[in-house]
Amino acid sequence: MPNPLPAAPAGAGEHDLEVLSLHKGFAAFVAVQDLSFSVRRGSFFSILGPSGCGKTTLLRMIAGFIAPDGGDLRIKGQSMLGVAPNRRPVNMVFQHLALFPMMSVGENIAYGLERRGIKSAAAKAKVTDMLQRVGLPGSEGKRIDQLSGGQKQRVAIARSLVLEPALLLLDEPLGALDLKLREHMKVELKQLQAEVGTTFVYITHDQSEALVMSDQVAVMNHGRFEQVGSPQQLYYQPATAFVAGFVGNNNRFEGRVETRNGEQVLMRTAQGLGLWSQRVGALDVGQTAVLFVRPEAIEIGRQASELPPGDPAFSATVHSVLFDGGNSTVQVNEATSGAPLHIALPLTGRLADLQTGETVHFAYQPSQAWCFQA
Amino acid sequence: MPNPLPAAPAGAGEHDLEVLSLHKGFAAFVAVQDLSFSVRRGSFFSILGPSGCGKTTLLRMIAGFIAPDGGDLRIKGQSMLGVAPNRRPVNMVFQHLALFPMMSVGENIAYGLERRGIKSAAAKAKVTDMLQRVGLPGSEGKRIDQLSGGQKQRVAIARSLVLEPALLLLDEPLGALDLKLREHMKVELKQLQAEVGTTFVYITHDQSEALVMSDQVAVMNHGRFEQVGSPQQLYYQPATAFVAGFVGNNNRFEGRVETRNGEQVLMRTAQGLGLWSQRVGALDVGQTAVLFVRPEAIEIGRQASELPPGDPAFSATVHSVLFDGGNSTVQVNEATSGAPLHIALPLTGRLADLQTGETVHFAYQPSQAWCFQA
Amino acid sequence: MIPSLPRPASQRFGLGAFVAGFFVFLFVPLLVVAVFAFNDAAYPTPPWMGFTLDWFAADSDTRTGLLADGELMRSLGTSAWVALWVTVLSVGVGTCNAFLLERFEFPGKNAIALLTMLPLVIPGVILGISILAFASRIANFADETWGLELDFLRPGLPLVILGQFCYIVTIATLTISASLRRFDRTLEEAAYNLGASRLAVLWTITLPYLRPSMIGAAAMAFLMSFENFNTTLMLVGSDPPLTVLMYGRMREGATPVLNAISLFLMIASALLALMLLWRKPAGTSD
């Protein structure tokens, strides 16, 4: 597996969180392996990975609910080893929010302030101000069950933010919301973070959330980070096959490298389909490889002439059209090998009327496809 | 509100389901209003609408769990009024599947057959065959709780299909699944329906599900159908403002019609933004209107020159880029009015590096925007 | 079947009639007890001799009404006193048990969990005699070896309280455990994360959450203690709670004053029921 690129810990001045060789196992199972990274002050940092990869374990170590087996963990330069969760300058937004149902909105937000011994008038002012900032002015007296899903979300965040933590940890807070609301809250959360300027460490298994909101995303797998970078970097320059497959939709092919031409390689699948692509990492002729090309990186047309000249072109038969407005795709089988591919349909709806069985032509730039050692 | 276009009931030969002026109220509240439509044999018919619009009520009337207040309901030409649910040639897949946890997979599927008095050897053969068809061969002996979400889904459908109903009713069966699995099951369900050829009536509030799977979609709102048509018709020719807003993403503007030019009208918003579009229904100068234009129908470029000539062009400032790989959008504010718009970024990732504050230019074809009387 | 399924009228009517009959069966015995509290006769049996309030208010040589019946009133007080202690002990220990069983792992936990449920299936009489026998042994031992008279181990209210507590605490444990099991522990983590100390978490989050179930368990404990007979009978000393007194009276000479006190109990529990119904919004039974 190619080496991930952990951001090296820098001076405490710039970084709110530094994680150094953090390690945690449950019995024989290693949940978090020797992890090192740091999070820049004021940034929105996401950890993206499939279920069970260790995200929650990592976050809970930062919050202090789980003690690491090894390594260090510094917040604002101070080691947090042995510091109880209620004494760490971090707050957490839980997956199911964990709002206190027996308290009103105002009481929920004031809870942490009161624990700090802040007197009720001062606390009240802060609560009012905080509710204003999350767009729920005057909701102090409401019961939790009177709130909509999105409003609950905002109260949960307000409850943490009011304590002005150095770090806000969020564990898939949008997971329980329905689709439309989730779309909406993504944008709202990003804006909120930009306004308050608090450092967010955000966990999700939904790549769209991570891409839309984050300044930096770490892609996690089996307790390690595969790649840390900006959303664009992950999307356009995946460092590992895992990242290429996990972030964004992708067509995936397996085969053996036939030819190499500088940084580009030609891979041939078992069914005989030959595909050019960018190689990532060490890879040479004769090695088995996996190749990814994104549905939206493929140009499609009824005529071969519609395709941009220069790129390798293929013809194919339409298997089925998955019409979904702006996200429509077509499933085709390449003509000679029969290999199935998904291709995104143009946004304009130009090809929305494709019919099953029709012949189409497609092409892609080899520089937009990546090949990894298998 | 413009008249919806209910498909007129046709001969029983072609239609498995005909609904005639169906009506149902709960106390003073009307859940289903005078609904008429019919579903062609062998088609995949979806009913799409927001929560509480009456979808489940309608479906349960078809299944026989709710008696209508008025109207008729014919399945294969036979009126179902007064026919008990267990005597109707329809079967239902419930939202939470309602698999019998106390029975094995095989027993679940055989349940309906046994009730028909089919002897166990014959039933067994049918169950085996059905499991094969839904891609779960040999799972007869498994317990329900040993199945994954998608497998449960398939068993629930198998349990109904094995009875060879004239009509299969499905009430948001994918609602409980997680995102990735839902994406997958969408495609699978569509294929399954195509293979078995049974008429499906499918309820959902997720437009993507309805668009991807259906031959015909009815958009429902407040107990009525707003529009019935193919997914493409709904998407590209919305009949009402509700449909335009509900199906697919859309930029929505309100204003007053200033000029009319044949079927095209110029609407001006309160902030002074003037937009040309196709008028839908009766609409004339001076009337208040709502206008929709899809994010992916708008062309965007750093230079005005990149835009296709001929369409009205605007300039704007980038407010934020929502990078989401192939689904990236940019939020801009139109230069003169400050009106906010979402614009889809090209699939190629060409503009993925836009920065907040940059000036951009955009244009759209007025024929791809619609204006409705407000 | 359920309302959403069309049912033949016969079935619907049949079930309705059955349920109506069921409740008649449930209430007829109480009704006659109540009615005969007003019978103008010396014995709580038919025939009906006319209406009187004597059995509530009278204080004459031949008739002692409820209010004048010191012995009865005293036993009512005794019952309440016992029930109060049983309630406090049961809810207190039940809450501890709930935390122990739901929150801790330790060797032998399964055995303890099973033992916890055992008193539910031990007949009350046996519970009573075994406690009586064991307490006597200790008391006799203390008496013989040290000449120490451990009064509370002899039949009497302390033993009655312990005996009732012994199985009522099981019910409290089950009730509170069930509620604690449903409790979303992330609420505690959230509070802890917001800076609360462990004690503050318990006090501000967990216990308030458990309060309804603790109140429920308390009501249950009080009522079960109040009406217990079997265990109490074996452990009672010189001041009988109401049930034991009533049993004695029924053997030795019942007057309708027993019906009067019964009617009082019915009214008290009906009021309690109304209060519960009032507090609980519709449809939130559990």
Add this chain to the structure above:
Amino acid sequence: MSESTHRRFFLWVLLAPALLWLLGLVILPHVELLLLSLQARTGPGEYGFSLEQYRTFVDEPLYWNTFVRTATLSVLATVLTLLLAFPAAWYIAKVAQGRAKTVLLVLCLLPFWVSEMVRTLGWLILLRETGVVSSVLQAVGLADQPVELLYRDATILVGLVYASLLFMVIPLVNSLESLDDSLIEAAYDLGGSTANIVRRIVIPHAAPGIAAGCIVVFMLCLGNYLTPTLLGGKNSLWFTEQIYTQFITRFNWNQGAAFGFLLLFLSSLLVWTGLKLTGQRFGAVMKT
């Protein structure tokens, strides 16, 4: 204090009351009962080890028969209670809606909040020869002379069933409420008849609740004292009455202890057999 010593401390704080209770009020008293049952009088105020008390149970068919009779009637009462309570529980859990549901449930509880004594007094007034039912029967011409309804086994059954209903209704309502309506609808939709749905869906789902109710009711009947003694007639031999008699009117604690222990042992055996036969687990069942 470290986290784990902290936890250990709290564990002991919580374990202490539980152990005190279980040891002091459950285990040791029953050990005492066992020891008592293994002794017999050897002289005035002197006792020695002996199996005599158990031998009495075996040798004297009377006691054995009493136990069998008690167990049989208790099983019968349990079955009757189940049959009566099930439709009512069904109605409360599935048919009644909203507030009606709560009201019905509270109505079920109400009679049990007034003591068993009061309820038994009610049955006495109703059923005796000069009682209400007899009078009504004569008044409507169904009987031409007073009928004695007390002091029969059937009367004991009525009393036991009545005293047990609540303890059956509550677990049944709980387990039926957790049955998703859509399972019933689905079964119906697939062509199931009412009887079949009850047999294949409802009963399997409610099995733990039924088992819990049956265990509690069975043990309550077996351990009942008031109902058999007050309502039962000259033949009303009840095992708890035997135990009471041994303890109270015969001053023979050793014999009483042996009977008590036998009751406990034999009834546990019955419950255990019942659970095994229906494939249920005690722990799981009692949590419903």
Add this chain to the structure above:
Amino acid sequence: QDNKTLRLLTWGGYAPKDVIEQFTKETGFKVEVTTSNNEEMISKLRATAGAGFDLAQPSQDRIAGPQTEFKIYKPMDMSKIKADLFIPSMLEATKKNTTVGGAVYGVPHIWGTDGLVVNTKTSKATDYADLCVAENAGKVSMRLKRPTLIAMAFASGKDPFALYNDPKAYGALMDEMGKKLADCKKNVKFYWDGKDQLLAGIRSGELTTAMMWDTGGWELNKANPDVKFIAPKSGALGWVDTFAIPAKGRNDAAAYAWINFNMRPEIAAKVASAAGNFTASKGADQMMDEGLKKQFADSFPEAALNNIKWYPAVPAGIEDIEGRVLDRVKAAK
């Protein structure tokens, strides 16, 4: 508890309210009354090893046995008893019967008899055996306790008391009586346990004949002259209830005060009337209620009075024999 209270374990009716009030006024001691019967008194005191009460009132025949077995009483300090308040013969007899190891444990208080209560309109019963004749079938009641066995034995012409010290012979006799009672069972409507249960049965006419204490018969007679208490031909069974002081009684002063107070003729007369029985207090006779006296005279003509069989002290082991027999009767079909 304080020394101001007397905890009294006694029979229903033995401590009327006005008597208690007067006692409290005179001595300052409050009285807490627990009503009970012989068996429960003994088992209560056994469970507490003689604690919990300051004074108990078991029958004279049930003191020596339990005292030997359980040591639940303390010896009477006869010096604190005003002996001249008692009918001397009764005091002597009771002292004799309640002496264990040289100490006296009881003094007499109330006496009465077991006999038959008969509704003379509907029953012609004159002896215990008549409880079992066909014409009374279904209208008879008795207690399933030892007096019934003993009564049946007398009715069969045997003297069970003579066999008290021959357990074998006594056992055989009891077995025989048990069979008799089992055969008689079909006649029995119910075995009564509480007095009220029986009184209600006779009052309502459900029962015509029953074996019972004289006092219950006389109480019924007041309301319905047809109902009479009769001394059976084979002899009424005579009992004496006593005063005895529990081993761990804490207020002996109050106990002796209550005894001496109760034996004062005017008080004893009051108590006896309330209980419906007669008293061992000398001179109370004159003050007794005339009605009761007349009832007594009706029930006990000279011959019957002389024929009363007084219970001797019950030796240990006897009750086990009886218990087994009684259980069998109960189980018989």
